[in-house]
Amino acid sequence: MAYFPADPRLLLSDMARPVLPDAPITPCLVVEPTRMKRNIDRLAGHLDHHGVTLRPHLKTCKNIDIAKLLLAGQAGGATVSTLAEADYFHAHGISDLLYAVGIAPGKLPAVIERLNAGMQLSLILDHVDTARACAQAARQSGHRLKLLLEIDADGQRAGLRPNSPMISAIVDALGSDCELAGVMVHAGGSYACTSTADITAMAETERLAALDAVGRLRALGLEAPVVSVGSTPTASLGQCFDGITEVRAGVHVFQDLVMAGLGVCSVDDIALSVMTEVIGHRPEHNRLIIDAGWMALSRDLGRAPDAPDLGYGLVCDDQWASRESLVVAACNQEHGLVSTRDGKALDFARYPIGTVLRVLPNHACATAAQHAGYWLENECSPTANDANRPGRFTEWRWLPRCHGW
Amino acid sequence: MAYFPADPRLLLSDMARPVLPDAPITPCLVVEPTRMKRNIDRLAGHLDHHGVTLRPHLKTCKNIDIAKLLLAGQAGGATVSTLAEADYFHAHGISDLLYAVGIAPGKLPAVIERLNAGMQLSLILDHVDTARACAQAARQSGHRLKLLLEIDADGQRAGLRPNSPMISAIVDALGSDCELAGVMVHAGGSYACTSTADITAMAETERLAALDAVGRLRALGLEAPVVSVGSTPTASLGQCFDGITEVRAGVHVFQDLVMAGLGVCSVDDIALSVMTEVIGHRPEHNRLIIDAGWMALSRDLGRAPDAPDLGYGLVCDDQWASRESLVVAACNQEHGLVSTRDGKALDFARYPIGTVLRVLPNHACATAAQHAGYWLENECSPTANDANRPGRFTEWRWLPRCHGW
Numbered sequence: 001m002a003y004f005p006a007d008p009r010l011l012l013s014d015m016a017r018p019v020l021p022d023a024p025i026t027p028c029l030v031v032e033p034t035r036m037k038r039n040i041d042r043l044a045g046h047l048d049h050h051g052v053t054l055r056p057h058l059k060t061c062k063n064i065d066i067a068k069l070l071l072a073g074q075a076g077g078a079t080v081s082t083l084a085e086a087d088y089f090h091a092h093g094i095s096d097l098l099y100a101v102g103i104a105p106g107k108l109p110a111v112i113e114r115l116n117a118g119m120q121l122s123l124i125l126d127h128v129d130t131a132r133a134c135a136q137a138a139r140q141s142g143h144r145l146k147l148l149l150e151i152d153a154d155g156q157r158a159g160l161r162p163n164s165p166m167i168s169a170i171v172d173a174l175g176s177d178c179e180l181a182g183v184m185v186h187a188g189g190s191y192a193c194t195s196t197a198d199i200t201a202m203a204e205t206e207r208l209a210a211l212d213a214v215g216r217l218r219a220l221g222l223e224a225p226v227v228s229v230g231s232t233p234t235a236s237l238g239q240c241f242d243g244i245t246e247v248r249a250g251v252h253v254f255q256d257l258v259m260a261g262l263g264v265c266s267v268d269d270i271a272l273s274v275m276t277e278v279i280g281h282r283p284e285h286n287r288l289i290i291d292a293g294w295m296a297l298s299r300d301l302g303r304a305p306d307a308p309d310l311g312y313g314l315v316c317d318d319q320w321a322s323r324e325s326l327v328v329a330a331c332n333q334e335h336g337l338v339s340t341r342d343g344k345a346l347d348f349a350r351y352p353i354g355t356v357l358r359v360l361p362n363h364a365c366a367t368a369a370q371h372a373g374y375w376l377e378n379e380c381s382p383t384a385n386d387a388n389r390p391g392r393f394t395e396w397r398w399l400p401r402c403h404g405w
Numbered sequence: 406m407a408y409f410p411a412d413p414r415l416l417l418s419d420m421a422r423p424v425l426p427d428a429p430i431t432p433c434l435v436v437e438p439t440r441m442k443r444n445i446d447r448l449a450g451h452l453d454h455h456g457v458t459l460r461p462h463l464k465t466c467k468n469i470d471i472a473k474l475l476l477a478g479q480a481g482g483a484t485v486s487t488l489a490e491a492d493y494f495h496a497h498g499i500s501d502l503l504y505a506v507g508i509a510p511g512k513l514p515a516v517i518e519r520l521n522a523g524m525q526l527s528l529i530l531d532h533v534d535t536a537r538a539c540a541q542a543a544r545q546s547g548h549r550l551k552l553l554l555e556i557d558a559d560g561q562r563a564g565l566r567p568n569s570p571m572i573s574a575i576v577d578a579l580g581s582d583c584e585l586a587g588v589m590v591h592a593g594g595s596y597a598c599t600s601t602a603d604i605t606a607m608a609e610t611e612r613l614a615a616l617d618a619v620g621r622l623r624a625l626g627l628e629a630p631v632v633s634v635g636s637t638p639t640a641s642l643g644q645c646f647d648g649i650t651e652v653r654a655g656v657h658v659f660q661d662l663v664m665a666g667l668g669v670c671s672v673d674d675i676a677l678s679v680m681t682e683v684i685g686h687r688p689e690h691n692r693l694i695i696d697a698g699w700m701a702l703s704r705d706l707g708r709a710p711d712a713p714d715l716g717y718g719l720v721c722d723d724q725w726a727s728r729e730s731l732v733v734a735a736c737n738q739e740h741g742l743v744s745t746r747d748g749k750a751l752d753f754a755r756y757p758i759g760t761v762l763r764v765l766p767n768h769a770c771a772t773a774a775q776h777a778g779y780w781l782e783n784e785c786s787p788t789a790n791d792a793n794r795p796g797r798f799t800e801w802r803w804l805p806r807c808h809g810w
Binding site for chain 2: 025026027028059081082083101102103104105106107110126127129130133155157158188277278279280281282284285289291294295296298299300301332333334335337352353354356365366369370371372403404405
């Protein structure tokens with residue numbers, strides 16, 4: 001691990017300083033803990049106010065220390081998007097896990113292994129053939145699989161409409177071999193909303209779809225105690241959770257430019273950034289070259305419908321302050337090409353070779369997925385910094401992420 | 406690790422079979438070794454015919470076993486894009502490494518550590534301030550850093566034009582503290598070519614830029630023995646390498662849809678795929694849902710200029726045969742939405758829940774980067790397969806990838 005220069009002016013005279021063993025090397029993923037805690041507390045307070053439980057989605061953080069912050073004070077378990085996450089969090093003491101991707105029949109033996117190991121793993125499904133595979137796996141293993149019916153509120157991805165005739169076929173196929181414990185809805189369409197009022201309305205659409213569907217299950221004689229909804233936008237801006245037993249959200253822990261573009265947070269709430277160093281100047285193209293390409297930033301160019309194009313991310317200085325609207329305009333594997341959003345001429349003298357910058361992510365899940373873990377910055381105060389080394393944090397803590405499937 | 410069904414018809418009756426401990430779970434990254442070896446041999450033969458050495462770029466494979474295949478019979482070393490790759494390959498016996506991203510001054514202490522550890526690491530630079538930092542690091546460490554001057558042939562990314570006045574300033578700044586061993590050019594512009602003839606012409610542009618620049622270094626009194634060029638397209642289709650001492654290429658090991666779109670290879674040469682399972686049907690949207698989203702496929706939507714839009718990748722069956730032009734039209738984190746390229750109605754009966762499919766990648770580097778490693782399929786022959794389980798490979802070998810920076 002290399003000495004990590006925060007101020008390029010100090011770099012050349014500072015080369016002989018000893019290498020700090022626990023400091024990151026650029027590009028690296030950095031979490032600012034004060035912002036992160038504020039994000040966690042804000043959603044927890046909102047849902048607490050509405051009397052509904054959060055089942056945090058851990059696919060964004062994929063780290064146990066952050067998961068513990070998300071789970072603090074929550075009655076329920078957590079949500080995961082892979083069995084690898086389930087294994088990792090179960091190994092760290094979180095047993096009640098909802099695997100919120102339609103179960104692939106080929107993964108059922110792996111699910112049974114995990115139930116044998118004591119994991120309380122719930123699955124979701126939306127097809128009668130999946131129900132048949134689950135019932136057979138349950139009979140053969142002796143485990144009464146716990147399942148939620150995936151319901152579609154917005155036509156975006158998976159799930160059945162609440163009035164689908166396949167619902168009763170699924171109930172029949174599961175029979176008594178499995179527990180169909182309720183319904184799950186994810187209003188991914190909230191990412192396409194153009195106002196916070198639309199997101200609040202989408203949250204109500206999500207809630208009503210869930211209640212409609214669970215009502216049909218109950219009319220078929222099932223207890224169906226679980227009514228699970230959520231996405232970060234609808235969880236954050238929903239104003240009614242009556243009848244809902246749990247809300248899922250994950251991106252809120254870090255927030256990102258998509259969430260800021262939707263009005264779910266402000267850019268100053270974004271707790272995740274990629275630290276990078278200026279390695280080149282291209283005045284003829286009005287571009288800086290940085291050592292963070294798509295490998296460090298991800299290829300995610302997603303943005304909110306009415307948000308400006310920020311390329312591969314908004315560039316800030318090492319103190320998280322935006323600088324004259326610099327964005328990462330293009331990427332190669334390990335190169336980022338930084339330019340101004342408005343086409344104005346860059347002041348290259350402000351960004352000498354070696355300048356440390358930060359890039360705020362379009363999509364926190366995608367950017368974080370490019371890294372083996374996070375560097376957690378120590379909580380910065382004016383006195384905590386060496387006055388001669390502005391912005392240079394003296395303590396870094398490594399938080400690993402789980403990976404794979 | 407789960408039992409891995411290749412034929413969904415066998416799945417439901419096959420659930421009680423024991424879990425195979427060394428089999429992959431979907432989604433997973435799979436390498437077909439016969440295709441890979443053919444790709445390696447083809448480029449090696451082409452460069453051998455032209456009497457020039459390959460310095461393979463290991464940023465694509467990031468695995469030592471594949472690197473050894475790439476290096477077989479080569480006189481030179483290898484190319485890397487991160488110090489993490491350098492560490493990994495050095496630990497596995499590859500010492501002569503070119504780190505082909507403009508050196509960040511903040512990484513020089515890390516470079517010195519590696520030189521102290523016996524790595525023969527060459528760096529590249531294109532700015533006089535970087536040269537000053539390198540010279541100072543060299544003086545302070547006692548290591549005569551070996552550097553190549555990065556030259557720009559096409560205005561795509563980094564590097565100086567061969568006639569840049571900064572070249573002599575860099576030579577002066579490096580003085581005798583560092584060895585400026587030559588020049589390096591990467592014709593990334595070859596990815597924007599619209600014919601193989603254009604790529605051949607771009608290879609010549611790349612070669613001439615390298616020769617122009619190295620001539621200027623030699624006119625300044627430097628020996629400058631190294632003249633390094635390359636990209637997979639120009640390496641594969643270049644017809645003259647006179648004056649060139651080494652060629653860099655990496656993607657050719659797997660090939661991908663971008664390379665096929667450029668005419669550098671055919672779709673049947675692509676040796677990398679993501680195996681995935683059908684988890685849902687959306688007849689109202691003419692879509693299958695698979696358990697490979699952007700986390701498994703990457704967000705890379707790149708394609709050759711004149712190539713058709715294949716979304717997040719071309720879908721094949723488990724025997725690598727393309728099926729009625731299915732593509733991954735959209736992605737969420739762990740969901741892929743598969744549809745037909747031409748808008749024709751999907752025959753859902755052909756793709757029951759649990760069907761195993763493969764997705765060929767747009768960009769091998771980006772897709773591979775989403776995975777901790779590869780599953781290497783055993784070399785498949787009709788007799789090697791269980792006749793009752795078509796396409797089911799009985800042996801898999803795990804090849805890990807190195808990660809990070």
